[in-house]
Amino acid sequence: MGGGTDPGGDDREGAPPEARVVAARALIQGAVACRGSIEFEFEHDADGAVDFNDRLVRWLGDLGLFAAIEPLEAALLETPVGSIPRSKAIESTWACEGMAILAWSLGRVDLPSHDQLVDKFAVADALGFLGDDARSLLERPALRPLDELAAYREFCYDVHVRLRGRLKGRKPLARPIETRSIERLPLEKLRIVVREDLAIDGRPIEECVDRRVAEVERVTHHRHRASIWLVGEHPLYTETPVDT
Incomplete structure (x- = not known):
């Protein structure tokens, strides 16, 4: 898992990422935040957390997003459920804030207030996270100017x-x-x-x-x-x- 290069992107420093690259990155940020949350679910329902993580990994694979996952993210996503240090799991959940800005750049949500946490579930739904709608986002994305x-x-x-x-x-x-x-x-x-x-x-x-x-x-x-x-x-x- 993880090639470190967003599909269809341009790795030159100074070149803004293309719309499909941003769409892929938004979904991956959602996956990172979700993986952090799964770690806390493991404390209450180990089997359910493992099943949920398997669903997340399958979804990423079905969308062809593995190549867009960067090394640090791959290390997190490949860690067995229940093995991520608590501090790292907490930090991972904050990825939803970056996800919200990427979703805004794609015209999927309004710009969040500067001093309030985002509604991560609303942002995830707007991106089609863990669903089939994410495929259409990757196929027909559009960025703000x-x-x-x-x-x-x-x-x-x-x-x-x-x-x-x-x-x-x-x-x-x-x-x-x-x-x-x-x-x-x-x-x-x-x-x-x-x-x-x-x-x-x-x-x-x-x-x-x-x-x-x-x-x-x-x-x-x-x-x-x-x-x-x-x-x-x-x-x-x-x-x-x-x-x-």
Whole structure:
């Protein structure tokens, strides 16, 4: 399992991935998140968890996605059910945040709020995850315009910088979130900036407790990686650096 090259893709750094590559990547992100969740199901229903994992692997094979699975993902998916360390299983479930951004780029879901967890089941359903509808997604995908994807990448960078700065006790920049990226995205109704600073739950970030800021930072980390990969800044998704 796992060849490390998305089918039909272009491995040159700087070349944005084609729509079918993004569709395959979205489904694989869903598989990674699902595999993490299966590990926790094993604690309550070992046989059911193994059966579910077998179904997941068969589905990936039926869609011809094994060649698009990167080495780090292959190692996870090939690990026997019940053998993944708890911390790694938890981290794997966060892949649903990247999946949501890839699904948005394919026009399957709305852009999620910057400070809220996605509904992973709704996103998975929109992609046809574990079903036959995923085949039509792979056969006829369409991406949003590159300038819109680039605007989201800029927005995600700004949000991530502010979140990490807050956790490290740094003072905010004069304009922590550039309005030009917000204006180019369907974000007008969201309360992103309050009193000239990034907002979480409708309040300036400085008024939020560290635990809540850290949660939003983790959400943003996975979405930021997806946004960087979408504009072609790194060929391998799992090795895409998320710098701020």
